[in-house]
Amino acid sequence: MTARRICLLSLPLLWTAVFVVVPLLLILKISFAEPLLAQPPFTPLFDNGALLAQTGNYALLMEDGLYARALGNSLLFAGLATLCCLVLGLAIARAVTQAPKAWQPVLLTLIILPFWTSFLIRVYAWIALLKPEGLINAALLGLGVIDAPLVLVNTGFGVVLGMTYSYLPFAILPIYASLAGQSPKLTEAAIDLGATPLQAFWLVTIPLARPGILAAGLMVFIPMAGEFVIPDLLGGSATVMLGQTLWTEFFSNRDWPMASALAVLLTLLLLLPAMALQRLELGKASR
């Protein structure tokens, strides 16, 4: 048993230690260094045994409004897109549970299928739709609804739409799972007792599906908060999010320590609270 245990555990354990744990610790370490025009482009943390930790990066994060704005944008756009995903996800997941049993696997497959096509292509598709000479504006102009093209791309609207679109399948699945586990008799009972279908949905179905809805919300919020590709392609200079700031510090400014400090900030301010919330809620659900 022990030999088997070591055999099974050693490879994934070693791999995870080297390629997940050590790199994350390196981020923490380098966030306390200073950029340097050298290879590697940052100062060492220890010099002859003396600790040379610099907190300059974190001080700058607090002082410079640029980073606070990026954090605010991340929270705002990821929050709005999460809300959109949950509302649309609930409507679609509920519709799937109401469909005939034989149809449900087909419908779920259809919902997941776009997730398999390239993420980049799906975001790209929206550029073609949203840009000033794009299809949406062409259609609206052609129908005479608007006189001048609407500015849809390079806006917060574009970012929220793109993120909602890309992450929607992830929200539908956990919500569907929690709705499918509910007995339809519960809603029927509420309706027999005088509730309208909408009331029954709001007062019975939603509270029971709470763990699934929360799981869906966190599942989409966390990656959205650190999203880079979508705000970069569909947003503009006013919608810069944390992931983009990190990217710019890293690739354009070659300030690796600052990029690392931003990664630490992103983890501390967005990921850990979200995960703590998940834990709390899961604990409640299992009780």
Place this chain on the structure above:
Amino acid sequence: MNTPRMSGLSRLNLAALALGLAFLYLPILLVVVFSFNASKLVTVWGGFSLHWYGVLFSSPAYLEAALHSLQIGAAAATLATLLGTLGALALTRLGRFPGRQVFAGLMLAPMVLPEVILGVATLLLFVSLDIERGLTTVMIAHATFGAAFVLVIVQAKLVSIDPDLEAAARDLGAGPVQAFLLVTVPALLPALVSGWLLAFTLSLDDVVLASFVNGPGATTLPVRVYSAVRLGVSPEINAISTLLIALVSVFVIAASLLYKRTLTARG
């Protein structure tokens, strides 16, 4: 009594489904349609043409990037399947060992963490170890990322396989490795195939990790497409997108057929 209420609800549900699916599919469909557009303008239909596919296949930069992506994808998916499966076996078959929760959390971390963080972290590792960046470093990053997804898929399947089956094979004289290969692996096969395909697709799709850890001469297809997309919409990208969608569709359909056959074969 219930009928009118039900039909009212299902009309609403029907609308939700139709609009939801239209929202998910129409943008992709438009990319495919416009890849066959003769006009250079991406929003004006100028007749059917395969011109842009010709442009694509005569562009060595795209072909080379596609080859890199396929190589990295196949290697990363295989490694991810191995790592994820071993991880899933450790989590389901070893009982409660010390640090089990931490091990599970760390193996799943690449799935949860934003890609920019994983990208910076992995690059810092390679730079600290003074490893030259290239196809291998991208492959390693993709394998780490994919292993988390494989773990979830394989673990879900493993829980439903009775460990007594393997024990029965042992009682009948099979060695531990033989019992595992002849009993558990065939039952796991659909999960292994879906896991491999998912890891392959994720690798074929990734821009962020590859941008951080690739080196000169190791550009992958998404990185190439991404830099082109940043410059604006162009018909070649529609063509390349269509090819990628077709490729992935073939894989997904093959996987689901395979999955169905394994299910029916076992009754």
